[in-house]
Amino acid sequence: PYPLETMLRIHCMQHWYNLSDGAMEDALYEIASMRLFARLSLDSALPDRTTIMNFRHLLEQHQLARQLFKTI
Template identity: 75%
Template sequence: MSLLSFSDAEGQAKRKQTRRERFLLEMDKLLPWSELERPIARYYSKSLRGRKPFPLSSMLRIHCMQLFYNLSDPAMEDTLYEVESMRRFAG
């Protein structure tokens, strides 16, 4: 995933792991991400012009979280801003 900041590392050491964090860690281990990405990759935008698209792996993880938690696109966007464990899962 990504590197933790000093405040993230300190915050994780001082608090209990939530049910959401445990669930997302379990999903990260259970789901075969590379196998799920393979059939989608040929259709995913290469975007030769304009803004670069987000990585396929991140978008697939975000889509899965939308399914897990029954979130709309705007709700998922807000949740990614607010919930650090979901940002970490998305990469």
């Protein structure tokens, strides 16, 4: 499992850059600044598209995404 902060940072980037789950996974591998923002490294496993999708669905299911973006 990945830290909550990491997954929230990934979710924010996905929203800000309008990226699909697969495109977000690819971006984490290809764009160093996105990895740094998410506090990830190529030295360890990165979240795959399914993990990113499941987290997004969890936020949507509990209507937390809207609250998150209102807060930040």
